[in-house]
Amino acid sequence: MNKYRSHNCNELNKKHVDSLVLLSGWVHKKRDHGNLLFIDLRDNFGITQCIVDKENKNFSKLERIPLETVVKIDGKVLKRSSDTINNDISTGEIEIKVNSFEILGNTKELPLPVFSDQEYSEEIRLKYRFLDLRRKKIHNNIILRSKVISFIRKQMEKLGFYEFQTPILTSSSPEGARDFLVPSRLNPGQFYALPQAPQQFKQLIMVSGFDRYFQIAPCFRDEDARADRSPGEFYQLDIEMSFVEQEDVFEVVEKLMISVFKNFSEKKILFEQFPRIPFKESMSKYGTDKPDLRNPLLIYDISEIFERDDVKFEIFKKLFRSGSLIKAIVTKQTSTKPRSFFDNIDKWAKEQGWNGLAYFSFEKDTNGKLNGKGPIGKFFSEDSLKEIIKITAAEIGDSIFMSCNKEEEIFEIMSQSRSKIAEELEIIDKNSFAFCWITDFPIFELDRETSKINFSHNPFSMPQGDPNNLDLSKPLELKAYQYDIVCNGVELSSGAIRNHIPELMYKLFSLAGYEKNDVDNKFSGMINALSYGAPPHGGIAPGIDRIVMLLANEKNIREVTMFPMNQNAQDLMMNAPSNIDDKLLNELGLKLLDKKK
Numbered sequence: 001m002n003k004y005r006s007h008n009c010n011e012l013n014k015k016h017v018d019s020l021v022l023l024s025g026w027v028h029k030k031r032d033h034g035n036l037l038f039i040d041l042r043d044n045f046g047i048t049q050c051i052v053d054k055e056n057k058n059f060s061k062l063e064r065i066p067l068e069t070v071v072k073i074d075g076k077v078l079k080r081s082s083d084t085i086n087n088d089i090s091t092g093e094i095e096i097k098v099n100s101f102e103i104l105g106n107t108k109e110l111p112l113p114v115f116s117d118q119e120y121s122e123e124i125r126l127k128y129r130f131l132d133l134r135r136k137k138i139h140n141n142i143i144l145r146s147k148v149i150s151f152i153r154k155q156m157e158k159l160g161f162y163e164f165q166t167p168i169l170t171s172s173s174p175e176g177a178r179d180f181l182v183p184s185r186l187n188p189g190q191f192y193a194l195p196q197a198p199q200q201f202k203q204l205i206m207v208s209g210f211d212r213y214f215q216i217a218p219c220f221r222d223e224d225a226r227a228d229r230s231p232g233e234f235y236q237l238d239i240e241m242s243f244v245e246q247e248d249v250f251e252v253v254e255k256l257m258i259s260v261f262k263n264f265s266e267k268k269i270l271f272e273q274f275p276r277i278p279f280k281e282s283m284s285k286y287g288t289d290k291p292d293l294r295n296p297l298l299i300y301d302i303s304e305i306f307e308r309d310d311v312k313f314e315i316f317k318k319l320f321r322s323g324s325l326i327k328a329i330v331t332k333q334t335s336t337k338p339r340s341f342f343d344n345i346d347k348w349a350k351e352q353g354w355n356g357l358a359y360f361s362f363e364k365d366t367n368g369k370l371n372g373k374g375p376i377g378k379f380f381s382e383d384s385l386k387e388i389i390k391i392t393a394a395e396i397g398d399s400i401f402m403s404c405n406k407e408e409e410i411f412e413i414m415s416q417s418r419s420k421i422a423e424e425l426e427i428i429d430k431n432s433f434a435f436c437w438i439t440d441f442p443i444f445e446l447d448r449e450t451s452k453i454n455f456s457h458n459p460f461s462m463p464q465g466d467p468n469n470l471d472l473s474k475p476l477e478l479k480a481y482q483y484d485i486v487c488n489g490v491e492l493s494s495g496a497i498r499n500h501i502p503e504l505m506y507k508l509f510s511l512a513g514y515e516k517n518d519v520d521n522k523f524s525g526m527i528n529a530l531s532y533g534a535p536p537h538g539g540i541a542p543g544i545d546r547i548v549m550l551l552a553n554e555k556n557i558r559e560v561t562m563f564p565m566n567q568n569a570q571d572l573m574m575n576a577p578s579n580i581d582d583k584l585l586n587e588l589g590l591k592l593l594d595k596k597k
Helices: 059-066 124-128 135-157 198-205 244-266 279-286 303-309 312-323 339-351 382-392 407-425 502-511 516-522 524-532 544-553 583-589
Strands: 020-032 036-042 049-051 071-078 094-104 181-183 189-193 212-221 232-242 276-278 299-301 327-333 358-364 369-373 399-405 435-439 443-445 453-455 480-488 490-497 535-539
Touching: 020 049, 020 059, 020 094, 036 059, 036 453, 049 059, 049 071, 059 094, 059 212, 071 198, 135 212, 135 232, 135 244, 135 544, 189 453, 198 212, 198 232, 198 407, 232 244, 232 490, 232 544, 244 369, 244 435, 244 490, 244 535, 279 299, 279 407, 279 435, 299 382, 299 407, 303 312, 303 382, 303 399, 312 399, 327 382, 327 407, 339 358, 339 399, 339 407, 369 382, 399 407, 480 583, 490 544, 502 516, 516 524
Parallel strands: 049 094, 276 435
Antiparallel strands: 020 036, 020 071, 036 049, 071 094, 181 189, 212 232, 232 535, 299 327, 327 399, 358 369, 358 399, 435 480, 443 453, 480 490, 490 535
16 A cells, blocks of 8 residues: 555545545645534545544644645544535545544645635735645646647547657747747857747648648747736647648648537537638628627628718718728617616726717607617618618617727727627627637738738738739738637637748748848748648647636636746746846856946
8 A cells, every 4th residue: 555545535435434544635624613623635636524533632733733734644434424415525425534644744824725716816826826726726727728638639649640849949930929039058149049839840840741740839929918828938739731721721620629629618519610701701790800709799880871961970970081980789679778788888988998889779759760769869860770770780679889980990999899798788608619710811911100011910821812823913902821710709729721832932021021032041941841842731720728718717828827927927936037147148158238228
């Protein structure tokens, strides 16, 4: 028998009654009933209740030890009475009568409670992450993460993929985010970059003749933190396939996602064949390229209404004439909602820094005449209201919220408003997963400040159309075989069919201001490899962290990451980043600037 335990803290049941057992774990909770002391002993697997009566020589010692002390308990399994059975734990039918115990690890005063999942300051949680990870919810989240990764590996192997590891120390490349740089001691003045993604390497794997690759890949980006993005590092399921078209990638990823989400969640999947939504349509209908399809609300463009003479809402008409757009959201059968419902949404919009949301409801008077009920309803004639109904498919009893703003701002306003209104109406199906593909992204976008053309997505993507006869005269109209997979409003990944034709790559990079030498220098390994017979290939890289976040029903990615950094990209537990002594700096040929100067 192992000297620390004969069983884990989730194993014992009434079959073990009268057995002598050894258990080891943490003192999770204590309840002192005067003559009887109850101790909940916890390990990685579960909890077992132990009891000590006052006659036991260990009573006073156990009474004094603090929570989270690590102990070994030698005792006898007893059957609980029917009125004391705890159905919330697997060992709830039994308890252990303590014969003796040994302290294996003492504890200092706890900076945060472990026995509950109550909210606590992020600074304390991250500084003492090893304690935070003992708490039930986050402990289970990390175990879930491990199980999900293991399941994904098995599924990928079933789908015919091989797992390969790509380098961590590599060259810097302009993939959208800032690189983390590593100085080279053996090559003074030169730097490696930690990979933002294994993008070039996975393409080189395809050029090397391997047909299907995957990797649970660490990625490093010097980005600001968000709720759905860790600063510094994250993990993704990196996938690449040869001799494929866009639909081939979709088929593999849909099979994988459905199997993962069905295996680890009881929520229903709304669309087992994920809808394909072109980028332009997604922005138009949902105001975002990350739509939450559990939300039934749509966005409509009603700008043309404000060209009419019988619309007297002069504030919007003036803004429309200066180039603004008017977008609207219709809510079904909400005209009977109290005025406070509408005013609260308008107030919320103003709190976001916008001009609020104008609104009215569609109703008919006693004579059957169509009217607008609400603060701005009087500014619309019956004919103009009928035209709005025609555009938005609204009905009598529905309400409409509208905003007027410049094109570069209106989409964000309406996207957030769509989410807020749906939450207030409680019309989002929280017991479901709604996947979709966003497709047909433009290859380029215009920088409004510099008027320079930039890549809008992955610069290595294949343009749509005949690659041998591509019209490059209107670069902003070019679309790529680029796609995002989105679930419940969370972008899980971007992917693309790759541009494997060097001559075409040079042409596209030239439109973004890159000379041929720039491409050769920055992407020398890949551009050279593509010149030696490259297969058509494509792939994608769903984020592991975000997948687990959805499965665990968490809103913040730090709740599914074992040792995350804080918002300032600091590891409070390990005190990183930290200062480096002068000796090491000298070895690396580095000198720190005095920022005070």
